[in-house]
Amino acid sequence: MADPKDSASKAAIPLELLKVEAAFVKRAVTSSSDKRSKGQGAPSYKRDVMYAASKHPVEFISFIPRPSLLVFMPHHKEISSTGVDKGGSQVPFYHSVSSGGITDWVSGGGFYGSATMGHLRYQFALQWEMAKRGHDFSIFSLTYTLSPGATYPTQLKQAALALNYLLVDEHRDPSSILLGGDSAGGNLAAALLEHIARPHPQVQPVTLSRTLNAALLISPWISFSLTEPSIANNAESDYLAPRALRRASNAYIPPGGDHDHDSQPVTAPPEWWSDVARRVVDKMMIWGGGGEVLIDGIRSFAATVKNGFSEADAERINRDEQKGTDRFTFVVTPRHSHEEMIIDEVFFKSKKGEGAEVIERWLSGALKLL
Structure with missing residues (x-):
């Protein structure tokens, strides 16, 4: 029998589509070139209109339960054996095979939405761009169980299981692995780095024989707070809406649930990230859009990570090891939206935007050492 909540959500779709159309028309008429010339709002008329119209489906989509999807791309191979953790849960993923390194990617979607075609296209666009620069690497993309069907720390358990699959079942050298994630996936990637350094009591440990090659976090959603100034200040230059963020975070960790440093990595102290820098990953980049509503939380998080890496790098210099001053990179591209x-x-x-180009330059440098 159909769930009444599902039926109610589906019945509301026509009304939401009308809201999208109304928002599109309204912004198409009222979009201000004067604001854009002053550096306010979205940087172009097209983005301004699209972002305004997108807020309604982004808000509404959190009402509709959606299954986790395993998406297949032409000429890319599915791993036939899914991982199984001690609790018996299976973790599906897809795998683009090459002879070089490998990117372990965790896609965003607010923990309640599966990877979109945009997520997949971007991952393969990175692969193709790096191939043009002479860097060969595979893509291993995790499709974790979505909330509210599963809540934290289920998704962290699955991220750890997937990395252990690469290390144990595929016998991958940690130094050949680049961990990546965007938005909610950036949260999970950051949580996984923390977990490797300081294991979560409910999650199976991940043991590394050496550090991971690198970590790339794009617009990581590492704080669920909605009180930062950028939430209001960047409302017109981003497509994320506070109501959608609130619903998504409440689905991931229901009201009354326990938050910790892994569920919201922004709360972890610098010493946690010193441990990550010492034992878990060699290089790390965080990218944020100057026009996204989450940028204040991302800036705070990046400052903490930088302090942690700086402490670890000072120790390396004192031991006369390779100087590590460039191991952490934080870039904010002005006026860019969330994972633009x-x-x-x-x-x-x-x-191609400036944000995409700066990430490609950093990634190319990271892959040179593989």
Whole structure:
């Protein structure tokens, strides 16, 4: 029998579509070129209109339960054996095979939405761009169980299981692995780094024989707070809406549930990230859009990570080891929205943005050492 909540959600879809159309028309008429010339709001008329219209489906989508999807791309191989943790849960993923290193990628979606075609296109666009630069690597993309069907720390358990699969079942050298994640996936990637350094009591440990090659976090959703100034200040330059963020975080960790440093990595102290820098990953980049509503939390998180890496790097210098001053990189691209390079794969493909280019330059440098 159909769930009444599902039926109610589906019945509301026509009304939500009308809201999208109304928002589109309203912003198409009222979009201000004067604001854009002053550096306010979205940087172009097209983005301004699309972001305004997108807020309604982004808000509404949190009402609709959606299954985790395993998406297949032409010429890419599915791993036939899914991982199984001690609790018996299976973790599906897809795998693009090459002879070089490998990117263990965790896609975003607010923990309640599966990877979109934009997420997948961006991952493969990175692979193709790096191939043009002479860097060969595989893509291993985790599709974790979505909330509210499963809540934290289930998704962290699955991320740890997936990395252990690469290390144990595929016999991958840790130094050949780049961990990546965007938005909620950036949260999980950060949590996984913390977990490796300081194991979560409910999650199976991950043991490394040496550090991971690198970690790349794009617009990581590492704070669930909605009180930072950027939530209001960047409301017109981003497509994320506070109501959607609130619903998504409450589905991931229901009201009354326990938050910790792994569920919201922004709360972890610098010494946690010193441990990560010493024992878990060699290089790390955090990217944020200057126009996204989450940027204040991302800035705070990046400052903590930088302090942690700086302490670890000072120890390396004192031991006369290779100087590590460039191991951590934080970039904010002005006026860019939340994970803009991924959104561009869907709506704005005509020209590669500055954010995409800076990530590609950093990634190319990281892969040179493989």
